[in-house]
Amino acid sequence: xxxxxxxLVGFSFTLSGCSAxxxxxxxxxxxxxxxxxxxxxxxxxxxxxLNAETVGKLYEVxxxxxxxxxxxxxxxxxxxxxxxxxxxTALVERVKIQRLDDDRWILVNVDPAELWPRIRAFLADNNLxxxxxxxxxxxxxxxxxxxxxxxxxxxxYRIRIDRGVQPDTSEIHVLHMSLDREEAxxxxxxxxxxxxxxxxxxxxxxxxxxxxxxxxxxxxxGGTSLIARNIGGEVKARIVSVDSEPVxxxxxxxxxxxxxxxxxxxxxxxxxxxxxxxxxxFYLGYRxxxxxxxxxxxxxxxAEENPQPPETPYSLADLxxxxxxxLLTMPAQAEAARERAPKAPGHLLIFTEQSDGLYHxxxxxxxxxxxSARKTREMLSVLRKNLI
Numbered sequence: 001x002x003x004x005x006x007x008l009v010g011f012s013f014t015l016s017g018c019s020a021x022x023x024x025x026x027x028x029x030x031x032x033x034x035x036x037x038x039x040x041x042x043x044x045x046x047x048x049x050l051n052a053e054t055v056g057k058l059y060e061v062x063x064x065x066x067x068x069x070x071x072x073x074x075x076x077x078x079x080x081x082x083x084x085x086x087x088x089t090a091l092v093e094r095v096k097i098q099r100l101d102d103d104r105w106i107l108v109n110v111d112p113a114e115l116w117p118r119i120r121a122f123l124a125d126n127n128l129x130x131x132x133x134x135x136x137x138x139x140x141x142x143x144x145x146x147x148x149x150x151x152x153x154x155x156x157y158r159i160r161i162d163r164g165v166q167p168d169t170s171e172i173h174v175l176h177m178s179l180d181r182e183e184a185x186x187x188x189x190x191x192x193x194x195x196x197x198x199x200x201x202x203x204x205x206x207x208x209x210x211x212x213x214x215x216x217x218x219x220x221x222g223g224t225s226l227i228a229r230n231i232g233g234e235v236k237a238r239i240v241s242v243d244s245e246p247v248x249x250x251x252x253x254x255x256x257x258x259x260x261x262x263x264x265x266x267x268x269x270x271x272x273x274x275x276x277x278x279x280x281x282f283y284l285g286y287r288x289x290x291x292x293x294x295x296x297x298x299x300x301x302x303a304e305e306n307p308q309p310p311e312t313p314y315s316l317a318d319l320x321x322x323x324x325x326x327l328l329t330m331p332a333q334a335e336a337a338r339e340r341a342p343k344a345p346g347h348l349l350i351f352t353e354q355s356d357g358l359y360h361x362x363x364x365x366x367x368x369x370x371x372s373a374r375k376t377r378e379m380l381s382v383l384r385k386n387l388i
Contacts, residue, residue: 095214097206098171098388100256104203106172106210107388112138112161112231115170115213119159122212128157138162138231146181147201154181157205158192165237165252165260165387172209176202237387239380245370246377248361248384257359258351264386265349271309273346274316280351281327283316283366285309286379310345312366319344319366326350329368337367347371347379 094109108115119140123130129143138161144154158175178197179188196202236251250257258277265272265284274283287309322337323329327350329337338344344366352360361383363376370376 095210097210100259102199103256104206105174106206106213107164108170108172108213109168110170111168112163112170115161115172116231118213118216119161119172119209122209123159126208131156135231152181153178154184155179155197155201159209161231163231163233163235165235166385167235169235172206174202174205174209176205237384239377239384242360244373245362246373246380248380250359250361250387251357252359253357254353254359260387261349261351261361261383263388264383267386268382269309270382273312276316280353281316281320282349282351283312283314283319283346284349285312285346312345314341314344314366319348323368327368328362328364331369334365334367334369341367349383 096107098105098107116135116138120130123140123142128145130140131143132141133139140159140161142157144156146154155176155178158177160173160175162171162173163169164171174196175192176196176198177193178201234251238249240247240249250261252260258280261282262272262275262277264270265282269287271285272282273285275281285308318341319337320327322340324333327348346366348364348366348368350362350364352362354360361380363371363379363383365371
């Protein structure tokens with residue numbers, strides 16, 4: 001009995017000791033929410049007769065933009081958004097030649113302002129004189145030259161540097177022009193063709209430039225052109241808010257936009273059930289990949305290492321029969337569609353043209369209804385991360 005007594009006494013001292021060390025008044029108390037109790041101080045006021053230009057906020061909180069709105073629209077309490085997903089190409093080859101149909105361009109995982117001086121150096125090293133530049137458009141044009149194997153013609157190149165689909169990436173497009181030395185008119189000399197005069201000459205320049213950039217350690221080389229820091233404007237893929245709905249906005253040619261969307265819709269938990277690229281509609285399944293592979297015990301009880309989206313009994317044509325022409329529904333329309341085609345899994349990806357070269361991509365349920373803004377943005381972020 002005495003042993004039990006002393007055990008209870010010792011246990012009580014242990015509890016009081018834990019409270020003294022880790023409780024609200026303890027030495028090792030949890031301080032993670034202390035900042036919520038901090039009081040605000042009035043801004044520093046500088047007397048009128050003194051210079052106030054050098055006094056400002058050290059850590060100014062940026063205003064919310066339309067790209068941030070989606071995080072706070074459908075929740076009662078603000079929740080800090082996740083950082084933007086890292087591009088799937090960020091950790092692969094720094095220099096890569098991309099192809100789509102007959103088009104070829106160089107994808108480089110650095111900012112355009114870092115490429116500008118390196119391309120000028122490449123042209124100089126190959127005795128290609130730069131005749132004109134336009135940093136706003138990212139253009140370099142060479143002087144006329146002649147190839148030894150075709151002295152009766154004159155040739156020149158135009159190199160265009162654009163911002164890539166992903167942040168901090170660049171695309172290099174090459175255009176080749178060739179004219180007969182004797183028959184070229186002044187109008188022909190001053191006007192660039194829509195496509196390269198010789199695909200072979202274009203390919204040569206693309207391959208040589210890509211090999212040169214790949215051989216150079218761009219990350220360690222350093223150096224950025226300040227005059228070229230605004231090349232290409234914004235990235236070509238961004239998430240914006242349209243009528244309080246997160247939308248993926250693409251600034252690409254239609255063929256490339258559809259091709260890169262198709263690629264992205266087959267990555268990281270997405271699968272394409274059915275599609276009609278001509279009308280810009282995809283019927284997708286999605287199963288969010290696990291943050292870490294399941295352990296052996298979880299697998300023993302049936303956990304899948306790469307869970308697949310559920311199968312669907314419906315085709316895209318089946319769903320279009322019960323949905324409006326634009327596939328975007330109001331609640332009553334979605335409910336009517338659900339009664340006619342019950343338990344349809346997956347999502348609709350709807351690709352619409354806003355203007356020439358500008359497209360919007362919406363994600364809706366299989367019945368064309370909106371999802372929560374937070375969920376929509378998370379799924380669109382996965383799609384955007386895998387665009388190429």
